[in-house]
Amino acid sequence: MIFLKWLQLGALLFIAWVYTGTVRGENPPNIVYIMSDELAYFELGHMGNPYIKTPRIDQMAREGMRFTNALAGSPVCAPLRCNLMTGKHSGHASVRANDGGTPLREGEETIASMLKQKGYATGGFGKWGCGGRDSTGVPEKHGFDVFFGYYDQVHAHSFYTPYLIRNSEEVVLEGNVGGRTGKTYSEYPIHAAALQFIRENKERPFLCYMPITPPHGMYDIPADDPAWELYKNEAWMRDPTISQDTKNYAAMVSMVDREVGNVLDLLRELGLEENTIVFFTGDNGGQDRFKSKEHPRGFFGPNVNPETGVEFRGGKGNLYEGGLKIPFLVRWPGVVAANTVRDLVFYQPDIMATIADLTNTKATEDTDGISIAPTLLGADGSQKLHEMMYWEYGNQTAVRYGKWKAIQPGKPKGTKQNQPWELYDLSSDVSESTSVAESHSDVLEKMKAFADASHDPVEAGTYYDKSRERHERDRKAKWGTLREDQSPLKNVQRIPKNNIVPFEKMKLIRFSSENRANDRLAEYAIDGKPSTVWHSQFSKEKKKHPHELVIDLGQTRTINGFYYLARQDKGWNGTFGKTEFYVSDNADHFPEEPYVRCMFKKEKQAQRVKGDKISCRYVLVRNISEVADNDFGSAADIAVVLAR
Numbered sequence: 083m084i085f086l087k088w089l090q091l092g093a094l095l096f097i098a099w100v101y102t103g104t105v106r107g108e109n110p111p112n113i114v115y116i117m118s119d120e121l122a123y124f125e126l127g128h129m130g131n132p133y134i135k136t137p138r139i140d141q142m143a144r145e146g147m148r149f150t151n152a153l154a155g156s157p158v159c160a161p162l163r164c165n166l167m168t169g170k171h172s173g174h175a176s177v178r179a180n181d182g183g184t185p186l187r188e189g190e191e192t193i194a195s196m197l198k199q200k201g202y203a204t205g206g207f208g209k210w211g212c213g214g215r216d217s218t219g220v221p222e223k224h225g226f227d228v229f230f231g232y233y234d235q236v237h238a239h240s241f242y243t244p245y246l247i248r249n250s251e252e253v254v255l256e257g258n259v260g261g262r263t264g265k266t267y268s269e270y271p272i273h274a275a276a277l278q279f280i281r282e283n284k285e286r287p288f289l290c291y292m293p294i295t296p297p298h299g300m301y302d303i304p305a306d307d308p309a310w311e312l313y314k315n316e317a318w319m320r321d322p323t324i325s326q327d328t329k330n331y332a333a334m335v336s337m338v339d340r341e342v343g344n345v346l347d348l349l350r351e352l353g354l355e356e357n358t359i360v361f362f363t364g365d366n367g368g369q370d371r372f373k374s375k376e377h378p379r380g381f382f383g384p385n386v387n388p389e390t391g392v393e394f395r396g397g398k399g400n401l402y403e404g405g406l407k408i409p410f411l412v413r414w415p416g417v418v419a420a421n422t423v424r425d426l427v428f429y430q431p432d433i434m435a436t437i438a439d440l441t442n443t444k445a446t447e448d449t450d451g452i453s454i455a456p457t458l459l460g461a462d463g464s465q466k467l468h469e470m471m472y473w474e475y476g477n478q479t480a481v482r483y484g485k486w487k488a489i490q491p492g493k494p495k496g497t498k499q500n501q502p503w504e505l506y507d508l509s510s511d512v513s514e515s516t517s518v519a520e521s522h523s524d525v526l527e528k529m530k531a532f533a534d535a536s537h538d539p540v541e542a543g544t545y546y547d548k549s550r551e552r553h554e555r556d557r558k559a560k561w562g563t564l565r566e567d568q569s570p571l572k573n574v575q576r577i578p579k580n581n582i583v584p585f586e587k588m589k590l591i592r593f594s595s596e597n598r599a600n601d602r603l604a605e606y607a608i609d610g611k612p613s614t615v616w617h618s619q620f621s622k623e624k625k626k627h628p629h630e631l632v633i634d635l636g637q638t639r640t641i642n643g644f645y646y647l648a649r650q651d652k653g654w655n656g657t658f659g660k661t662e663f664y665v666s667d668n669a670d671h672f673p674e675e676p677y678v679r680c681m682f683k684k685e686k687q688a689q690r691v692k693g694d695k696i697s698c699r700y701v702l703v704r705n706i707s708e709v710a711d712n713d714f715g716s717a718a719d720i721a722v723v724l725a726r
């Protein structure tokens with residue numbers, strides 16, 4: 083036994099020697115992190131997919147280490163990119179919504195800023211998702227020398243956008259008008275820029291982060307892309323009953339495959355192969371795209387094992403395994419053992435710690451990750467493990483504890499209330515089909531307590547430009563910048579502008595709560611824009627009535643009532659019912675009796691409340707109930723009517 087221990091220790095020391103020799107020498111290793119948007123666990127050739135061809139990625143799997151239990155940090159684009167970049171889990175991260183409205187905070191450390199301190203050249207090519215233009219979250223403020231591609235994920239839906247963005251400035255793509263057609267396919271210049279970055283920085287250590295957008299929809303790829311060659315003899319490609327989008331999807335994955343090949347070939351050409359760690363992965367779990375009767379889990383079966391038929395439940399957007407399982411390969415010739423498979427359970431927040439470890443860099447203290455470097459280097463025995471792991475997205479929560487997975491699935495379609503917690507034993511039920519919550523309530527209670535302790539209220543960054551002009555422009559660029567206002571809100575109602583205290587003269591003094599994670603701030607209730615909404619807080623906890631605002635009218639004014647405009651998007655959630663208005667000349671003291679009481683209705687038009695003529699400087703709006711008796715309060719706009 084003792085001899086065996088010594089043998090193990092000897093092996094570890096040898097690995098440590100190879101490893102520190104590599105990282106401490108003249109040339110710390112380069113990092114290439116290729117993350118394909120939406121590419122799912124079973125959509126690769128080596129995973130047995132019967133349709134999609136990925137010869138270069140399959141070869142990479144043979145040349146490196148494949149992980150069977152790599153998990154997304156969140157089940158959708160923007161939050162998981164934040165988890166990855168900052169090493170923070172979803173209960174701790176600054177980006178938790180997928181709407182582009184919650185950027186990284188100023189000064190938050192990322193993998194790029196960490197490596198930059200170590201002298202790395204840092205480039206990003208693809209979809210950022212951690213903050214739009216003119217926000218605290220732009221990549222060039224978080225360690226990237228250059229970031230080229232899309233900052234916002236709605237913009238990223240179009241491969242024929244009129245422009246891409248390089249360090250917050252627009253780069254025109256010739257012949258494009260947005261949407262699905264044009265002359266310049268955006269992935270080509272993005273990929274070319276990544277290769278050029280590697281070439282230009284071959285003499286110094288570099289981080290090349292490639293969060294590429296294919297095969298995320300819209301499902302477009304040029305008809306003359308070389309990827310089609312791989313399918314020219316495939317009968318299903320000529321089947322008219324199969325949609326063109328389905329066929330495009332396969333070709334897009336094969337284009338990604340070619341790009342992976344291009345990167346590996348370039349590294350070989352430049353003599354950097356042995357000093358470059360290449361990661362290839364997906365971002366969130368797969369979606370059941372291109373569903374039909376024959377293919378109830380999607381044409382390509384992203385979450386169905388093609389060999390055994392065993393399924394991962396759910397998919398993108400939820401916290402079942404289908405929403406979290408991602409492909410994950412690592413290739414580092416001579417250091418990471420070739421043709422190996424590991425079942426280590428880890429998630430995207432672990433990557434920062436791993437890269438810190440592999441490059442002998444110190445990661446910030448404010449992260450949640452555990453390095454998986456010991457596993458990569460063959461020292462599995464010294465791999466530290468998470469006792470538990472945590473996820474949240476919207477009103478869903480999940481915890482992993484060894485073989486156990488607990489899920490509170492939020493409000494799945496057709497349900498109104500949050501569903502009860504479920505508990506699965508993944509060692510015998512990877513499909514999460516039978517909850518054992520009742521028979522293992524002790525385990526579940528422990529996991530729920532961990533969930534409670536893991537959630538911090540979200541603290542997102544901000545936009546320097548409150549009107550978000552350039553960020554909105556980028557989102558509209560999905561459909562082209564030449565079109566008129568493409569606000570998704572149709573036929574919005576407004577508060578009549580005559581005879582009210584001008585919105586720009588009013589100031590918000592205080593408020594009871596607001597929903598920052600969804601960008602529904604209290605100040606939006608008095609900005610005069612029907613498209614912006616104030617909503618009361620509902621995460622981490624639901625704030626109950628009354629919901630209050632105190633407004634400064636700028637000067638003492640003679641008024642005789644108010645307008646209330648309910649939210650103008652499709653929802654009614656939070657629409658004011660019973661409401662009271664108080665007036666005063668002292669912002670800190672309002673009379674006990676309201677100036678006027680009213681009951682608003684479920685109505686999109688601005689609703690007028692009349693009162694007697696009165697003079698005041700400050701108004702307290704107190705919303706006491708909602709039209710459907712929920713706990714929420716929301717307002718598109720509130721105005722104060724001037725007495726004539």
Ligand SMILES: [Ca+2]
Nearest residue numbers: 119120159365
């Ligand atoms: Ca995604």
Ligand SMILES: [Ca+2]
Nearest residue numbers: 606611614718
């Ligand atoms: Ca508004």
